[in-house]
Amino acid sequence: xxxxGGIAVACLLAALVALGLAGCRAEDSLGRGTAPRPxxxxxxxxAGPAAADDGEWRMPARSYDSTRFSGxxxxxxxxxxxxxLAWSFSTGSLKGHEAAPLVVGGTMYVVTPFxxxxxxxxxxxxxxxAKWSFKPQPDPAAQGVACCxxxxxxxxxxxxxxxxxxxxxxxxxxxxxxxxxxWNTRVGDINRGETLTMAPxxxxxxxLVGNSGGEMGVRGWLTALDAASxxxxxxxxxxxxxxxxxxxxxxKPFYAKDRGKDLGVSTWPPEQWKIGGGTVWGWVSYDPELNxxxxxxxxxxxxxxxxxxxxxxxxxxxxxxxxxxxxxxWYYQMSPHDLFxxxxxxxxxxxxxxxxxxPRKVLLHPDRNGYLYxxxxxxxxxxxxxxxxxxxxxSGVDLKTGQLQYVAEKRTQLGKVVRxxxxxxxxxxxxxxxxxxxxxxLLYLPHQNLCMDYEGVEANYISGTPFVGADVKxxxxxxxxxxxxxxxxxxxxxxxxxxxxxxxxxxxxxxTAGDVVFxxxxxxxxxxxxxxxxxxxxxxxxxxxxxxxxxxYRGPDGKQYVAVLSGVGGWSGAIVAGxxxxxxxxxxxxxxxxxxxxxxxxxxxxxxxxxSLP
Amino acid sequence: xSRRDPVLVVLSVLVVLVFSAGCARxxxxxxxxxRELRVCADPNNLPFSNRRGxxxxxxxxxxxxxxxxxxxxxxxxxxxxxxxxxxxxxxLCDVVMGVPTSFEMALPTRxxxxxxxxxxxxxxxxxxxxxxxxxxxxxxxxxxxLLGKDGANTPPAHALSRRGVVGNVRGYTVYGDYxxxxxxxxxxxxxxxxxxxxxxVWGPLAGYYAxxxxxPLALTPVEPQIDLPFxxxxxxxxxGVRRGETALRDExxxxxxxxxxxxxxxxxxxxxxxxxxVTP
Numbered sequence: 001x002x003x004x005g006g007i008a009v010a011c012l013l014a015a016l017v018a019l020g021l022a023g024c025r026a027e028d029s030l031g032r033g034t035a036p037r038p039x040x041x042x043x044x045x046x047a048g049p050a051a052a053d054d055g056e057w058r059m060p061a062r063s064y065d066s067t068r069f070s071g072x073x074x075x076x077x078x079x080x081x082x083x084x085l086a087w088s089f090s091t092g093s094l095k096g097h098e099a100a101p102l103v104v105g106g107t108m109y110v111v112t113p114f115x116x117x118x119x120x121x122x123x124x125x126x127x128x129x130a131k132w133s134f135k136p137q138p139d140p141a142a143q144g145v146a147c148c149x150x151x152x153x154x155x156x157x158x159x160x161x162x163x164x165x166x167x168x169x170x171x172x173x174x175x176x177x178x179x180x181x182x183w184n185t186r187v188g189d190i191n192r193g194e195t196l197t198m199a200p201x202x203x204x205x206x207x208l209v210g211n212s213g214g215e216m217g218v219r220g221w222l223t224a225l226d227a228a229s230x231x232x233x234x235x236x237x238x239x240x241x242x243x244x245x246x247x248x249x250x251x252k253p254f255y256a257k258d259r260g261k262d263l264g265v266s267t268w269p270p271e272q273w274k275i276g277g278g279t280v281w282g283w284v285s286y287d288p289e290l291n292x293x294x295x296x297x298x299x300x301x302x303x304x305x306x307x308x309x310x311x312x313x314x315x316x317x318x319x320x321x322x323x324x325x326x327x328x329x330w331y332y333q334m335s336p337h338d339l340f341x342x343x344x345x346x347x348x349x350x351x352x353x354x355x356x357x358x359p360r361k362v363l364l365h366p367d368r369n370g371y372l373y374x375x376x377x378x379x380x381x382x383x384x385x386x387x388x389x390x391x392x393x394x395s396g397v398d399l400k401t402g403q404l405q406y407v408a409e410k411r412t413q414l415g416k417v418v419r420x421x422x423x424x425x426x427x428x429x430x431x432x433x434x435x436x437x438x439x440x441x442l443l444y445l446p447h448q449n450l451c452m453d454y455e456g457v458e459a460n461y462i463s464g465t466p467f468v469g470a471d472v473k474x475x476x477x478x479x480x481x482x483x484x485x486x487x488x489x490x491x492x493x494x495x496x497x498x499x500x501x502x503x504x505x506x507x508x509x510x511x512t513a514g515d516v517v518f519x520x521x522x523x524x525x526x527x528x529x530x531x532x533x534x535x536x537x538x539x540x541x542x543x544x545x546x547x548x549x550x551x552x553y554r555g556p557d558g559k560q561y562v563a564v565l566s567g568v569g570g571w572s573g574a575i576v577a578g579x580x581x582x583x584x585x586x587x588x589x590x591x592x593x594x595x596x597x598x599x600x601x602x603x604x605x606x607x608x609x610x611x612s613l614p
Numbered sequence: 615x616s617r618r619d620p621v622l623v624v625l626s627v628l629v630v631l632v633f634s635a636g637c638a639r640x641x642x643x644x645x646x647x648x649r650e651l652r653v654c655a656d657p658n659n660l661p662f663s664n665r666r667g668x669x670x671x672x673x674x675x676x677x678x679x680x681x682x683x684x685x686x687x688x689x690x691x692x693x694x695x696x697x698x699x700x701x702x703x704x705x706l707c708d709v710v711m712g713v714p715t716s717f718e719m720a721l722p723t724r725x726x727x728x729x730x731x732x733x734x735x736x737x738x739x740x741x742x743x744x745x746x747x748x749x750x751x752x753x754x755x756x757x758x759x760l761l762g763k764d765g766a767n768t769p770p771a772h773a774l775s776r777r778g779v780v781g782n783v784r785g786y787t788v789y790g791d792y793x794x795x796x797x798x799x800x801x802x803x804x805x806x807x808x809x810x811x812x813x814x815v816w817g818p819l820a821g822y823y824a825x826x827x828x829x830p831l832a833l834t835p836v837e838p839q840i841d842l843p844f845x846x847x848x849x850x851x852x853x854g855v856r857r858g859e860t861a862l863r864d865e866x867x868x869x870x871x872x873x874x875x876x877x878x879x880x881x882x883x884x885x886x887x888x889x890x891x892v893t894p
Contacts, residue, residue: 144692144700191792215695217760217787271784275760302760304767306775307785415844459716459849460766463693463798464662465759465788465816466714466849469766580699587699
């Protein structure tokens with residue numbers, strides 16, 4: 001977490017050597033099924049058979065463009081009211097279930113929170129009995145390292161294998177038919193505070209994996225592994241010298257402030273980039289035409305901004321990188337010198353949109369800082385940035401410079417009481433992914449409406465060392481609601497409609513060709529709403545709060561199904577899954593204060609629910 | 615045998631303890647059970663504690679237990695985020711041997727020592743530093759301990775950044791690399807090696823490792839003791855029991871009082887620098 005040890009250096013060298021070799025093997029049979037389509041089609045831009053839907057769901061975002069759009073339309077706004085539970089499956093875990101199930105052929109794959117069991121369920125048989133389970137038995141000590149519950153955000157399928165990460169830093173390839181491990185690569189170290197919670201993206205024979213653990217002084221990275229062997233191909237750090245960040249001659253950031261040598265070192269106090277955060281625990285998207293991947297980096301560490309003057313590159317920003325080499329193409333920093341824990345890891349939805357009257361290749365990025373960014377994904381130019389939730393910590397984004405405008409009186413400083421910082425640390429929206437419908441041209445955003453106070457000073461103690469910190473408390477933002485579900489029109493740059501929710505909406509969203517949008521609430525309601533106007537059409541009460549990612553698939557019987565994991569937890573639900581003390585409002589970094597009533601509204605327990613029309 | 619992952623061992627021990635604790639209740643009329651003092655502690659955090667019982671908190675726990683006619687039973691848990699929640703508050707133990715008296719997650723006994731952050735320098739050729747306001751701090755390389763992102767940090771990190779002493783400051787994480795012995799001690803090595811000219815370190819850590827350093831090191835308590843309006847560098851350290859367990863607290867208070875000379879002797883042996891009690 002601090003210095004790069006000799007082993008890490010060796011790994012890096014190995015990675016660089018591997019990188020050279022990897023360039024030669026352009027094609028890999030493991031890319032089958034998710035291979036890029038011939039260019040020429042206008043929308044959707046990325047791979048993924050959205051036009052003629054194959055009914056499968058091979059990665060949490062469904063397709064490389066991360067739209068989470070199902071082309072199935074048997075279930076539609078007219079008949080969704082008849083949706084019924086088809087079958088269910090208990091995961092046996094009481095922790096937060098943030099994952100998306102996968103469906104490939106006649107099998108569904110479900111990965112649980114720690115201990116990260118992978119289940120294969122046989123969809124060809126009544127009740128979908130388990131075919132096999134794979135138990136990686138991760139190191140129990142990893143639980144003590146994870147900051148915010150022991151979640152896992154899902155697996156990915158490619159070329160006959162399921163790829164996923166375990167909390168104790170292993171990436172594993174499992175044979176999708178037999179449930180036997182094909183390879184198992186340790187990519188990080190819990191002893192240095194690293195864990196893995198993100199779902200990998202598998203593209204063209206590469207498994208893309210990034211680390212978690214910013215609150216432990218970890219240095220963030222994204223790594224590409226060879227899908228065939230598990231060998232490390234390249235690793236791109238989020239801080240440090242250009243050589244570590246994989247910044248070379250091909251790096252052409254749009255804004256001048258991002259140009260210069262070794263900015264990952266010079267925008268920090270000496271040596272502090274080594275513990276600077278910028279972990280990569282969110283989502284990766286891929287544009288096959290440009291052969292670029294897109295992902296966000298987390299906030300800089302430590303949280304106290306006074307200790308790290310400078311822009312703290314390359315944290316809290318978006319990287320575009322060449323898939324084959326990992327070399328950076330451009331970077332844009334949403335929150336330079338982040339003050340509020342606004343990680344930049346949220347999803348990047350790749351679309352072709354008319355902006356200013358002409359078609360642009362864009363990415364939509366709803367950031368924790370509360371702005372919905374529309375960025376030209378070929379060069380990193382911010383085309384628009386508009387608040388989709390309530391924001392007072394900043395006053396906007398200067399589109400000429402790309403600079404976020406901080407509001408002076410909301411700057412946090414130890415000993416200074418700062419009230420009503422909005423959004424709070426989890427942002428206007430956290431990891432929970434949005435969905436895009438090419439039919440309505442709306443982005444469906446599950447998000448929260450929370451503010452926070454920095455008050456006084458609290459004595460604390462860790463590893464024998466006393467320290468002091470601000471007493472952070474979160475609570476509902478304007479209107480008294482803690483969550484919102486927003487349908488955002490990125491061309492008109494405003495919401496088409498919004499649904500108020502009492503609790504933060506911590507689940508993913510799903511959009512379908514039946515013009516129905518699905519999401520879940522933390523008190524356990526799974527809801528279907530009309531994609532065009534947000535009118536609620538159907539709801540089902542699950543056994544536990546929902547923070548998972550809903551999916552839709554066509555079963556072997558030809559019917560359309562909708563599936564979601566319930567099982568409350570995560571950072572927002574830690575009060576239930578972790579049994580935290582409601583008296584201690586500052587627990588879970590102050591989130592508990594906003595969620596004191598959650599234990600009265602739901603109980604823990606992982607359960608998969610699958611729905612269909614009768 | 616190669617070193618096992620200490621945390622894994624801790625967890626395995628823990629699981630065994632939990633199960634055995636559950637079984638212990640079953641016998642209908644057991645012989646009068648010997649009293650146990652259940653202590654939660656970090657297995658790799660000298661000078662405070664380690665699994666081999668070599669820390670001063672281990673020694674003081676043994677002393678407490680002896681006085682109470684009890685035996686010590688440890689639950690080992692790396693003292694990181696969630697330590698108090700997962701150990702003391704979860705009922706896995708009755709005491710944690712070191713907590714600041716102003717700490718909210720436990721009920722503190724009366725303090726058994728008061729220590730201070732110190733400026734740690736090389737005895738030969740190191741800069742003379744007494745106060746955070748000393749201009750030399752702007753010219754030399756300064757090491758401080760840093761924490762993660764929960765809006766919290768060590769008092770010296772705050773004091774230096776507030777004075778704009780930032781560019782010449784190097785951070786060392788309190789967490790460190792848990793594969794190494796006593797991960798927080800790296801900052802002391804950094805002074806000895808000359809990586810920094812002065813480090814601001816919590817007294818017990820500095821005192822213990824300074825005595826073992828191959829390079830002679832000097833400790834100077836920081837000034838001011840409280841950086842006005844509120845930033846403290848001196849902390850009273852007590853034994854922590856679960857909130858509400860006042861009977862146990864009172865009992866331990868009496869032992870701490872009775873055993874004061876022995877406790878002081880232990881602290882001396884470990885080189886824990888102490889600040890004189892200030893009577894209000």
